[in-house]
Amino acid sequence: MLSKVISALYLALWVSSCAVMSAEDPYMTRALKLMSETPLIDGHNDLPWQLLKKFNNELNKVDLYKLETTQTNIPKIKEGRLGAQFWSAYVPCDTQYKDAVRQTLEQIDVIHRMCQKYPEIFMFATSRQDIVAAFRMNKTASLIGVEGGHSIDSSLGTLRTMYLLGVRYLTLTHSCNTPWADNWLVDTGSEPSQHNGLSPFGKQLILEMNRLGMLIDLAHVTVTVMNQVLNMSKAPVIFSHSSAYGICPHKRNVPDEVLQRVNETGGIVMVNFYNDYVKCDKTASISDVADHFDYIKKVAGVGIIGFGGDYDGVNRLPEGLEDVSKVPKVVAELLRRGWTDEEVKAALGNNLLRVLEEVEGVRDSLKGVSPDDVLIPYDEVKNSCRMSYGYRNTGAVHSISALALLLTLALQALIALTAL
Template sequence: MHLGVFVRLCGLSWVMTCVAARMLPNDTHITRALQLMSQTPLIDGHNDLPWQLRKLFNNQLNKVDLHTLNSTHTNIPKIKEGKLAAQFWSAYVPCNSQHKDAVRQTLEQIDVIHRMCQKYPETFMFASSSHDILEAFHQNKTASLIGVEGGHSLDSSLGTLRTMYHLGVRYLTLTHSCNTPWADNWRVDTDLEPSQHNGLSPFGKQLIREMNRLGMLIDLAHTPVAVMNQVLEMSQAPVIFSHSSAYGVCPHKRNVPDDILRKVRDKGGIVMVNFYNDYVTDSPSANIFNVADHFDHIKNVAGANIIGFGGDYDGVENVPEGLEDVSKYPDLVALLLKRGWSDEEVKSALGENLLRVFRAVEQTRDNLKGTDPDDVPIPDDQVKNSCRTSFS
């Protein structure tokens, strides 16, 4: 055969192989995905439906029906179709509330999550422990947990942290997209915002220790690499990234570098893959295959035991083709199976990894049961502003 023809044929074969690799899974993969999802709860680390309820309805749940709401990525029919067994709902308020009314607004978001569970008890079961997640799964309900997204929601108060824990909050994302008086946020790694603390301040380290004592999951999404390293070094419990993807696939500073992935593995933590197009491809467009690439990369770098799902639905504008809303989770699970993931690896990513991390955090809490709460406040000069009253 002429060399040029041979090369062209080989090239065509390579292209056809690549195209085949990008084809959607078949019915066999979908059937297997649904079977695995019936055995192991799909736990998602981050959904901003509560923020949509504030934006669209000012948290007036009487004005919305989650059975028929169609302007969001999330509603009850989509949850059922997507086999979403457990969800960390985000109690998020914007950074512009910092030093003003962030605590009040966050409490209102916590309240709306509780009321959502009370209004739809046939669908949602409020959960605050690893045991609760499994109990909801056995009752065929969606376990509903709370994560506070952004340390500015605390107003630099350990008392507020403890109060939110008592209200059912089970993770705190240390920063959002602004520095707090005790921690830098991810934007300092882009030079868009200067570092104030070289990671965590001394009070920030107090807060990490208090979260360990309480049994609250430490969420490193939205943090810079310096904070990631400091927390991974000092935390007694594993950590989570509730909605972050792989920097090795998409070099966006909200994503997790390979060396951190390996440290998360060594710490026994979890990275829950984000579906936001900007973090998937660093562009306005992305597809389900691009998201699967992040799952594959994390597995190849640090193993399937650190992977989870962190869709970020209703918190972002652009989501990938093929993952348009929460009903599409089975398609992604099926794609992982098509790519050669074993049943055990898929079940780990679905929920076993998060349950393991949650249990380890609860065990750390139990081990620290005799430790007194930290009541040393942040120094006044670090939080002094016109909206804050000081009694010291």
């Protein structure tokens, strides 16, 4: 009963705030109307990481209605009209080769518990259909993205287990190389390439993600990895929180030629609000963020654009976009610049809904393909914290791994031809 009263109260506040904003700015009036018709789907929010850092994930001691030390809380979510959110299950690179899997599972757990504690606000979601259903109920669809391939400890079994727990994207790297993929710092020259992009196991992983129906997130990887994945993935990819390199030449951003390839393959680039990626400076404005939307639209079309604010994962945000509640201002700015209603709706959520539908379609087309159970070669992951259980003949694993990749590719091609 209490939850219904609280929900009704926030709905009343939302209606009254709409009236105030509408009286002040006709573009905001139109923005809020469009956001009431199409869910704003954000690709990346690090509130779970803040819950770990500030509260040791002791969610019983946190009230998300009153929490003021984060860029995200329930009042801000409601004011920002957040229709769906990929919550980041992130743990730092220094957990690699140690307890990354355990720590990531704990972040997945806190996202589940957040949804359970506030069912009047959040609905746990794992599919396109779930997002649409949550939006109809005026709830924020809550999905999980794991940020960094180090979180799976080079294990396809761990990847599959996380998918069963609701994880719907994996960012292939964070800011460290994994035993199978190079991270974006390689492109800065500050770290050496270990794999010239993806190792053979990294390519196995891409195919397994296609089979599972898990989104492949190319934020944080090298340009070489971007192109390798775009060459081989059967499903569209995402950049969950990256901006346009042509506006701000930061190596975390997406270059023009990749933007064009994302368009050709049906993927999406979800614009990051971090000042350093928006303006390549410590300060930025709402207009600077809108410049990225305009630029991506010009280079590769409106069909690849989305929102990936990176709230609670960054410490410098544009003036006027200091927290989740301010996102409608970006929508109003796009309308002010002449974006049509359909273009805005595409960027808000329709593009991501299409990508999810296509990824789920690829998954369904691969139902006849068995899970890949060939391990990464032991020599590529051997360290003092890892046991050799499961490796009977490490010399043979290398040749088996390459053969398995070729057989998997051939089988997928055969299934695709049969479906035609």
